[in-house]
Amino acid sequence: DAKTTQPNSMESNEEEPVHLPCNHSTISGTDYIHWYRQLPSQGPEYVIHGLTSNVNNRMASLAIAEDRKSSTLILHRATLRDAAVYYCILRNNNAGNMLTFGGGTRLMVKP
Amino acid sequence: EAQVTQNPRYLITVTGKKLTVTCSQNMNHEYMSWYRQDPGLGLRQIYYSMNVEVTDKGDVPEGYKVSRKEKRNFPLILESPSPNQTSLYFCASSTWLSGANVLTFGAGSRLTVL
Numbered sequence A: 001d002a003k004t005t006q007p008n009s010m011e012s013n014e015e016e017p018v019h020l021p022c023n024h025s026t027i028s029g030t031d032y033i034h035w036y037r038q039l040p041s042q043g044p045e046y047v048i049h050g051l052t053s054n055v056n057n058r059m060a061s062l063a064i065a066e067d068r069k070s071s072t073l074i075l076h077r078a079t080l081r082d083a084a085v086y087y088c089i090l091r092n093n094n095a096g097n098m099l100t101f102g103g104g105t106r107l108m109v110k111p
Numbered sequence B: 001e002a003q004v005t006q007n008p009r010y011l012i013t014v015t016g017k018k019l020t021v022t023c024s025q026n027m028n029h030e031y032m033s034w035y036r037q038d039p040g041l042g043l044r045q046i047y048y049s050m051n052v053e054v055t056d057k058g059d060v061p062e063g064y065k066v067s068r069k070e071k072r073n074f075p076l077i078l079e080s081p082s083p084n085q086t087s088l089y090f091c092a093s094s095t096w097l098s099g100a101n102v103l104t105f106g107a108g109s110r111l112t113v114l
Helices: none
Strands: A007-015 A018-023 A031-038 A045-050 A059-065 A069-074 A082-090 A105-110 B002-006 B008-014 B019-025 B030-037 B042-051 B054-057 B075-079 B089-097 B102-103 B110-114
Touching: A007 A018, A018 A082, A018 A105, A031 A059, A031 B102, A045 A059, A045 A069, A045 B102, A059 B002, A082 B054, B008 B019, B008 B042, B019 B030, B019 B089, B019 B110
Parallel strands: A007 A105, B008 B110
Antiparallel strands: A018 A069, A031 A045, A031 A082, A059 A069, A082 A105, B002 B019, B019 B075, B030 B042, B030 B089, B042 B054, B089 B102, B089 B110
């Protein structure tokens, strides 16, 4: 799988937007960009995914650069419950095995 | 409620005593997998299963066995546990969503091998 690079940690204030960056300069044309998050003492949780176009769902938005070499997960209004480790992962559907998780970004939300 | 259920959630055992961690999903997913999570190493895949009676090794299969006799269950078996298998284990199942496989994880099973 192509590698992703994320900052180790980020801080945000509650109720402010958060932009979590991810670089993936070696992405291939068939790689989907997935985001998962892991809250303390829980299993990872799917957040959003996309291929080329920006995506929105009830949890977040995903902005994908035109050259697809980077993407940004956007939490529109951070809450304390959004404090978690956020993983950006690339995955080609043709492969048999599943997602490979890197180190992720630990998001801290201050009240 | 759609979910992946793992048991036990916590277990302390001794070296060499066989144990099984069960995993069950109620979403009729074909694909299931096991991960282990260790500090500094992230989540690493142990085994996965594309469907009933079809299993394959992930990145770190040594010391583990799995079986997939029915769609909903995917147990992880440690025939002779060793201390280096002390870890947090996650089971996951997946389904297709908007063109990609999306995983649903269980709550985790924390295993300590003394």
